[in-house]
Amino acid sequence: MREAEVRRESGRDCGAMDIITTQGLTKAYGATRVVDGLDLRVPQGSVFGFLGPNGSGKSTTMKMLLSLVRPTNGSIEVLGTPMGRGNGDGDRGTRRRVLGRIGSLIEAPSVYPHLTGNENMRIQQMILGLTEAQVRRALEIVRLDTAGQKLVKQYSLGMKQRLGIAMAIAHQPELLILDEPTNGLDPAGIEEIRELLLELAGEGVTIMVSSHQLAEIERMIDTLAVIDHGRLMFQGTKAELFQQATPDLLITTDAGVVRRRDVPADATPYVVTELVRAGARIHEVRREQQTLEDIFIELTGRGGAL
Ligand SMILES: Nc1ncnc2c1ncn2[C@@H]1O[C@H](COP(=O)(O)OP(=O)(O)OP(=O)(O)O)[C@@H](O)[C@H]1O
Numbered sequence: 001m002r003e004a005e006v007r008r009e010s011g012r013d014c015g016a017m018d019i020i021t022t023q024g025l026t027k028a029y030g031a032t033r034v035v036d037g038l039d040l041r042v043p044q045g046s047v048f049g050f051l052g053p054n055g056s057g058k059s060t061t062m063k064m065l066l067s068l069v070r071p072t073n074g075s076i077e078v079l080g081t082p083m084g085r086g087n088g089d090g091d092r093g094t095r096r097r098v099l100g101r102i103g104s105l106i107e108a109p110s111v112y113p114h115l116t117g118n119e120n121m122r123i124q125q126m127i128l129g130l131t132e133a134q135v136r137r138a139l140e141i142v143r144l145d146t147a148g149q150k151l152v153k154q155y156s157l158g159m160k161q162r163l164g165i166a167m168a169i170a171h172q173p174e175l176l177i178l179d180e181p182t183n184g185l186d187p188a189g190i191e192e193i194r195e196l197l198l199e200l201a202g203e204g205v206t207i208m209v210s211s212h213q214l215a216e217i218e219r220m221i222d223t224l225a226v227i228d229h230g231r232l233m234f235q236g237t238k239a240e241l242f243q244q245a246t247p248d249l250l251i252t253t254d255a256g257v258v259r260r261r262d263v264p265a266d267a268t269p270y271v272v273t274e275l276v277r278a279g280a281r282i283h284e285v286r287r288e289q290q291t292l293e294d295i296f297i298e299l300t301g302r303g304g305a306l
Helices: 003-010 058-065 089-099 117-128 132-141 157-169 187-202 214-220 238-244 265-277 292-300
Strands: 018-029 032-038 041-043 047-051 073-078 102-105 175-178 206-211 223-228 231-237 248-253 256-260 282-288
Touching: 018 058, 032 058, 032 231, 041 206, 047 058, 047 187, 047 214, 058 073, 058 206, 102 157, 117 132, 117 157, 132 157, 132 187, 157 175, 157 187, 187 206, 187 214, 206 214, 214 292, 223 238, 223 292, 231 238, 231 292, 238 292, 248 265, 265 282
Parallel strands: 047 206, 047 223, 102 175, 175 206
Antiparallel strands: 018 032, 018 041, 018 073, 223 231, 248 256, 248 282
C-alpha cells in the first residue's frame, strides 16, 4: 500500500500537524452569530469533509479561512502561520504569502462562458504567472486536456466544476479549499470529483471539502467536522463517528422486526425479557450499525439533505 493510502486508511497521521487550526472562530452579522466559537483541526494530508445543513455557516467559515471575510472573534492558523486580522503591512504580507500556498473554489467557479477552457486557463496563467507545464498538468489532472478547445458554455456542470478545480490547483497549492464542489452533480460527476480529489490527496495535497449532502462526499473523505447553526457538533475520523453511535438493536419476532435505537449493550437482556413477558416469540436478536446518514441526522436533528 502506498504511503498516502496507509495514511488515509488510518484516517489520521499519527503526530501529523494540523494544516488548519481555528480557536473560538466566530462571525456575527448584527446580533446573529452565523459561526459560533469554532475550534477546527484539519490534519495535514487528510481529505477533510466540512458538513452541515444549508445555512449552517460552512461558506462563511471557509471565507474566513481564506481572508475573504473578517472574523468577529477568534484566531486562525493556516500552514503553521497565524493569520493576523490587521491591515498593517505585516499582517497583509503574511496573508498574501500563506494564501499563495492555498487553492480554493468558493461557490461557482468564476469562468468566462464565451471562452474555451484553454482560454480561461490562459487568463489564470497571466494572473498567477503560471508556467506552460503547470497549465497543462492542471488540465490533465482534471481530465479536460482534450475538451480544452470547447467553449465553457457548452460544458456540463461537472466539466465546469473540474475547470474551476484546474484553476485552483494550477499553482500547485499544498492546501485546497472547495466549497460544495459536488453540488448539483449527477452520480457520474460526483465520482469524477471523488477520483480527482483522491488523486490530489495521493500527491500530498490536503483537501477541505464542504457539503450539505453527506452521501455525496462520504466516500471521498477520511476526517470530518459537522457544524449546525455555526457550532461544532462533531470532529474526528469517520471511524470515530461510527464509534460514537450505539448500533441499533434488531429483534425479530412473529410480528416482524423491532428496531430499538440507543440501547446500550448491557441492556439487551432486559429488552428481550420485556418482549418475552409481553408474549412475543423471539427468532433473532442482532445489532446493526447505523448509517453515517442516521448519525448525522441525530447530530443535527435534520433529515435527508443535511
Ligand atoms: N453578508 C452576510 N450578511 C448577513 N448574513 C449573512 C451574510 N453571509 C451569510 N449570512 C448568513 O449566515 C448564515 C450562514 O451562511 P453560509 O453561507 O455560511 O452557510 P452555508 O452552511 O455555507 O450554507 P449553504 O450550504 O446554503 O451555502 C446564513 O443564515 C446566511 O444567511
